[in-house]
Amino acid sequence: MRRIDTRIAATRQRQAEEERGRRYRPTPPDWVVELGIGTGRPPVKVHAGDCHMLGTRRRAVDRDKARRLLAGGLSACGHCQPDIHLDVLD
Template identity: 70%
Template structure:
């Protein structure tokens, strides 16, 4: 059936060892990929919800608030923190700038 295999035992054992080694490498790669996919799925399922409102923070030791944004606004910078509706309204009412793109002042009914 497999006439292309060598006849001597030593070469057959070498071939078997070689193929076992490759199967182990392939199995390791499959296990690694499955683990990575499981981690990605876990991350998707357990991702925190997007906050309703965020405050963009400035640079410096105290990170002063710079601007109020809707939680899904793509114009917000990297430094930010989530705030609730009451705090967002208060910050805008106290003079903190509202994002001109997502317009949280309109959504929060804060009129200058």
Template identity: 70%
Template sequence: MFDDLPPDLDRLRTLRTWHVLWVQRIDAKIHALLRRQAETEYGRRHRPPPPDWVVEVGIGTGRPPIQLHVGDCYMLGSRRRPVDRAEARRLLADGLRACTHCRPDNRLEVLDLSRPMLLRAARTSVPCRPISSPLGAVW
């Protein structure tokens, strides 16, 4: 068998104690990692769904809204607050800029309000004549 162990009982007991301490350290680390894995899995399974619409807000007094995003947009900054569909549509109608990456205005089916004629119609609720284009009339 293994003859590289010390021949006397005192040194063998010392080695055994030393190895027991190492096994305890290893077991503690294994249990800590298992606990961390279980917590991560629990958090992943119980994570709330992202909000449908998110407003990116600025810095300063009142934290003014800067841009509207879809809830899972990768361009979303760290300063944000969730909004519901009605508020998101209202913010876009009031002139808040929509993210060009996730296009919340398309998903909310809001017309492009950047054209002056459409802005005037949206503000006054007065019908306007269609804008002519090569593809036909556009409202």
């Protein structure tokens, strides 16, 4: 009986911690720059902050920086299409 109570308590604690984690998770940034590999890690592509194609090498940027990067010739993600959302078209 004691083992069952211990397991129930541990399960409830884990569920409470998961809920707390979901509640306090930071919101994703609006715009993200994917960074390349190598010296200086140059920017490679611009994504929306919630894009599912984001890699692990990334940096959050504000709207103006994302627009400048796209206008300067940096590639836009083909999935989330930040160039359309930021009104930066060829």
